[in-house]
Amino acid sequence: MSTLVPDGPSKGTITLVHLYPREMSIYGDLGNTRALASRVRRHGYTAEVHDHHPGADFRDDAHLLLGGGGQDSGQARVEADLDVIGPALRSMARDGVPMLMICGMYQLFGRSFHTVGGQVLPGLGILDVTTRGNDKRMIGPVCLDTEFGRVVGYENHSGSTVLGDGQEPFGRVLSGQGNNGEDRTEGARSHHVIGSYLHGPLLPANPMVSDALIAVAAERATGRPFEPADLDDPLADEARGRQVRRLVG
């Protein structure tokens, strides 16, 4: 467990849990957890970060959950534990706990993942999406329109994901492949659960997504509305702005 304490008096303690950092954290996805914890601190709250490993007790009192990408083999290694903590995750999702699941964990938050090797990994069904592995990988920079504004990131997946009827995407693809390279959808969002293929990691370049997650988590943690600090993000804004200009003009 690590704790980040704000400079002034703390407005409250927000508990973040990162699921399976050993098995599911490729392409720097651990950076999402670091960016969130640091932003929680900069907003004047204390961030308590816990790693959840297979077989360990699960913190079902977490205010915010994160998960990253992984190889098909990493996904298979966490299946048994996901089965154990699945009921808690489903009930937390229903209850409105904010969650950000990237790539491999996004696929496992869906209904099922059919790997290119013919394995079927059952998902949690928190997001109404189904994924099938392909021979072709979808790789490259991505730009999306989302309800949080323009979001940029980088995708690298062979899984092709289809949304169920009525399932909201995370965003609309302006450049890149997204869920399947065909329907211009990217990721999925239900209530406060976001699934996305975007690495980068996603949050450092898109702090407005961090703030949306933190706002909900802060309210759950303190019972009071989120009290944001007035933060400046010149580097993130420049990084995102450059990628948007390069990809969509």
Ligand code: GLN
């Ligand atoms: N194994 C999955 C795929 O390639 C997930 C990859 C990832 O998490 N980057 O579709």
